[in-house]
Each structure stands twice: as structure tokens, then as C-alpha cells.
Amino acid sequence: MKNLIMNRINQKLKEDKKLLSIYFTAGYPDINDTTTVIQNLEKNGVDMIEIGLPFSDPLADGPTIQASSTKALHNGMTSELLFEQLKDIRKSVSIPLIIMGYFNPMFQFGVEAFCNRCQEVGIDGLIIPDLPVDVYNDQYKDIFEKYGLINVLLITPQTSDDRIRFIDSVSDGFIYMVSSASVTGSSSGFGNEQTDYFERIASMNLKNPQIIGFGISDNETFTQATKYAKGAIIGSAFIKHITNYSISSISNFTDKIKQSD
Amino acid sequence: MKETYNINEKGYYGEFGGAYIPEMLYPNVEELRQNYLKIMAEPSFQKEFHALLKDYVGRPSPLYFAQRLSEKYNTKIYLKREDLNHTGAHKINNTVGQILMAQRLGKTRIIAETGAGQHGVATATVCALMGIECVVYMGEKDIARQAPNVARMKMLGAKVVPALSGSRTLKDATNEAMRDWINNPVNTHYIVGSVVGPHPFPDMVARFQAIVSEEIKSQLLEKEGTENPDYLIACVGGGSNAAGTYYHYLDNETVKIIAVEAAGLGIDSGESAATSVLGKEGIIHGSKTLLMQTKDGQITEPYSISAGLDYPGVGPMHANLYKTGRAEFIAITDDEAMTAGLELSQLEGIIPAIETSHALAIFEHKTFKPNDIIVLNLSGRGDKDLQNYIDYFKL
Ligand SMILES: Cc1ncc(COP(=O)(O)O)c(C=O)c1O
Secondary structure, three states, X not given: OHHXXXXXXXXXXXXXXXXXXXXXXXXXXXXXXXXXXXXXXXXXXXXXXXXEOOOOOOOOOOHHHHHHHHHHHHHOOOHHHHHHHXXXXXXXXXXXXXXXXXXXXXXXXXXXXXXXXXHHHOOOEEEOOOOOHHHHHHHHHHHHHHOOOEEOEEEOOOOOHHHHHXXXXXXXXXXXXXXXXXXXXXXXXXXXXXXXXXXXXXXXXXXXXXXXXXXXXXXXXXXXXXXXXXXXXXXXXXXXXXXXXXXXXXXXHHHHHOOOO | OOOOOOOOOOOEEOOEEOOOOOXXXXXXXXXXXXXXXXXXXXXXXXXXXXXXXXXHHOOOOOEEEOHHHHHHHOOEEEXXXXXXXXXXXXXHHHXXXXXXXXXXXOOOEEEEEEOOOHHHHHHHHHHHHHOOEEEEEEEHHHHHHOHHHHXXXXXXXXXXXXEOOOOOOHHHHXXXXXXXXXXXXXXXXXXXXXXXXXXOHHHHHHXXXXXXXXXXXXXXXXXXXXXXXXXXXXXXXXOHHHHHHHHHHOOOOOOEEEEEEEEEOOHHHOOOOOHHHHOEEEEEOOEEEEEOEOOOOOEOOOOOOOOOOOOOEOOHHHHHHHHHXXXXXXXXXXXXXXXXXXXXXXXXXXXXXXXXXXXXXXXXXXXXXXXXXXXXXXXXXXXXXXXXXXXXXXX
């Protein structure tokens, strides 16, 4: 656990500011866009990036990320190619980088080999929605720690207090708070139900800070979420932006999110 | 400890099973896990379940000695007539059980996935019976090739939602159903249609289908003076009719088990659904099992002429039966299955579902002894497949 204190994620979490984290799908829109998107995001003041490793059957994702994943796979993205693309990324980028993907591709790569490659290219953490906390804790936690990787675990409005405390005890970075009972990409804004939930979690005094994701799409939802949490993650709205415009117009997107800062 | 091929207390069959689900699904799955055995053990549950199986489904289904088929292959073949169940397949055994489970869990909305449409129809049927809202996800491709079942679901009041992603077949319909469950975690129960998905679904569905082998035991005792056949045979898509057939015999190794998978155009053709041979260990729909996938861990799109067998995974019970060698797995091509379906129609006057025809094709593949007692699960009737048979044979 010691080697996680210097992890870039934990360094970033210490900064006295609300964090903007952006998710995008590796190999999308074009296969060679991965590193350009990462560099542009850092240049435009994004605090942390989730690099989506595409999967054929993304259970927890809505239509936008499903479509970007399908396209990225069609473009030829694989785990091996992603590591290849990222091999020099630390020469130009210093913000925390997290790989977000489903468990089966990592399992096929070999969990230890995958973690090893992550460390080699400078990945700081992983988000694996379908790797349950108990399996992680029993079988993989030691491997993640060996390679200095933070495993980011999710909670939802339905997660019980006891389970949240357990997830908090297993986590060593931040907790990913899923904003509502929903797959990614819904954007109906936050009502009382969400703010009650945000308040409830904020008052639990967890050891790990929380970052809210799912349903964050604009300045309003970003501001609402970061009133209660350390930061917020935007995924589908960003994918839609680069689909409709291009990866060279990333500043238009990030400027709008941060406009009132 | 005695070796068992059944599930262990952690939700695994050997190394297969478990619940590899996103945290969003955890509360639903955990609620079910904590309650399903308790609820199933309640006398009032058992009473209602068995009353519905008897008076609504029409159980027990006959164990029929297929005289002419037996003569042709010079062995003793019994057919367990699940095709005679209400709605025409074994699927309803499970949906009756799960609708009663859903009611006891206080759920007011039902979702399901379907491939051939048999499970969708069986789900729509029990929802109509209980007056509960029903949404069925079905691959766009399957909607086109199983039109009669789509019409039946609509007639029964269910909403049929096309799955437009991926291969637009069963695996994608399952993804959509799981996404729906993520979006509706409180009021909805997901009636999974086979022995697949996260624990406790494989075990719960197997227990509901276990009525099949429970009946085989007493029926065979009456007809042959023994509860134990030499062979049990069933086709395997996800594996529910097979699990029901094997259930009470799993740990009785004097009874040999044969599982028949769909080879499609042939194992090596690239157009196949023979998961045990072509699959590798991995995670699909919340379960660690064998599945067809690329080297990079992307789930591949299976092919079979039968919409009920083209699932890229297989239930964890069956993955373990394969791995341990407890069951013999045989792959049957489209052509072999269609021929066997026509043969049963003309030898016994029974038109089987194309899924079932795969199991029937075993007799051209494997020679049995004259005294062997064989029980084959006739999992469904062929009404839904008539157009496919007619097109295939140009009848
Ligand atoms: C008649 C029939 N048999 C078999 C199957 C395959 O499913 P399972 O392997 O769960 O029995 C289906 C699926 O739709 C079916 O309709």
C-alpha cells in the first residue's frame, strides 16, 4: 500500500480544487487518435483521464459509449495496441491516467501481465466495473498493489452503508460515485433524489474522496456534483462532442464545462 | 467431502460461476441470492409452484417410449415430452418459478431476454397470468427469423424491444436486459431464461428445471424398473433443459451424460456455436464460464440455424461438466439437425424444435447398445420453426 501514496492519482487528489476527469474510448474516432486526445485534454486543463479499453459487450454503458466501443474495435483497437500507443505517453503527459475497461479482455491478457504493462507505460489506476469488490479483494488486490495501481471501485444510490464502508476500506484512492441508477449517457440532470444521495455520502466521512460520474454532461451538472464531491467524470457527453465536431475542438468542450471557475 | 457436480456455497461449479457484475446490479442480485433458497423452501411457494405446473403447464410431461425411432437405431429411446408443455417448450418451468419468486420479492415489473422467442413467450405468458408488466428484449435478427413467437408475445400483452447492438441476437438481447435492470433496480425482476448469468441465476433456474429429472426418475422406475437410464441426452444453448434433465443424476456417475451443442456450418467453419470446443474460460453476462471469444477477449458472434442455441457462452454447470469430463459434449451441424428433425417427424409424428433436433441427431453420431436405456429431453415443439423447415427442405 505504501507505493500508492506517491501514485499520481493520490497526488492529484491532494490539490485544493475540484477535479474534472474525462472518459474517452481508446482508438476513437480514429485508431491513432488515442494519444492526441490525451495530450489535448491535458493541455485544456483536464485533471485526470479515463482511457476506455473498448469491449464487445459493455454492460454498464449506454448507446453513446457502446457505439464508440464498437467503432474502436472495428478500427482495430486491442489491449496490446493500446499499450503500444501509450508507451511514450509519460514523455508528454503528467496528469493521472486510468484505464477503464471490462474484466474479460484483462483476464485474457492475464491480470498480472496487464498490470505489469500498465505500470510500464505509466498508468496509475484501473476501473473495472464488472470485477466485484470481493473477487478483487480475495484474488487481485496484491497484484494491483505490486504494480502500483489504484483500483477504483464504484458505489451507487442503492449501495448500502455497510457495503460503502467495506468498499471504502478496500480502496486506496477515490471512490467512483455513480450518480443514479442508470447506465452511462443519461442526461436528465440531477433532482432531489441525487442531491439527497450526494449529501448522504458526503456526510459519511469516508477515508477516500469521491468523484461523481454518470449523467455529468455540462457546466450545470458538473457544478452540482462537485458541490458535494471532490470531482466529476464526464464520458458520453465528451464522446458526443468529438463525434459531432472533432478532436481538435476539445477546448470548446472543456471551456464550457469550466466556464464559471 | 463428497465430490459434487452441483453448485458450492460460494456460487461456483468447480472453478466456474460466481457473480461478475457491475456494482449497479449488486443490490438486485444480492437480494435474490439472500432470498431464493428461503423462498423456494416455503411450503406455500412449493404448493403454488406445483399446482401451476400441474394445472397450467400440464405436468408431468409424458416419458414416451419412441418405438420406431428405437427400432431404427436398435436401442431403447425415451423422449421426455417437454414439447407438450403449455407454450411448447421446457422454458415455462422456469418462468412459472421465477414469476412466483418475483411476486414474493415484491417486484411489479418483469424483463426478459429471448433468442428463439420460447423464453420470451413463456415469460409473457406467466406475466399475463399474474397481471404483471412485461418487457422482452430480442435481437433484431431473431425478431425476423422467429416471427410467430414475436406475434405471440404481443398477443400476450408483452412489449418486445429489439436489441440493435452487436450481433443483434441472444447475447445482445441479454446485454439490453441487464442494462434495463441497471436502470430499474428497485421494482423490476429479470427473469433470466437459462442457467446463465450471475449467481444465483444458474442455480435457481436449474432448480426450477429440475422437475424434469425428478419426473424422469419415477416415470422410468415405472416403465423399466429402474430410476437410472444409461444415458441422458439434451441440447445445450445456455443449458437449462439439459440442467433440468441432469439435475438429480449429476452425482450418480452410473448415468452417463451427453450434451449436444450446435456446430452450425461445422466446428472449423467460423460459423458455429459449439462453445465447449471453441470457447475459452472468461466472463460473460456476469458468470465465469466457457465462452467464444477472440484472443483479445472480445466476445464473438456465434452462428447456428437455431436461434435458441446460438449463444457464445454456456452455463457454468456445463462448463464444469465439460472440464471434469463428467459429460460428453458432441457438436451437431445445421444439416445433421435438420435431417434428424424431419426423421422424428416422420417416424414418430412429432415435429421437434430445431434446438431439439440437434439432440436427436446424436443417433447418427454415436452407436448405442440394444439394451441401453436412453432418455432424451424433447425440449420443444417445432411450430415456431415450420418456416425454417419448409425453406430448408423445400417442402
Ligand atoms: C426448444 C428449445 N430447446 C432448447 C433451447 C436452448 O436453451 P437451453 O439450453 O437453456 O435449454 C431453447 C432456447 O430457446 C429452446 O427453445
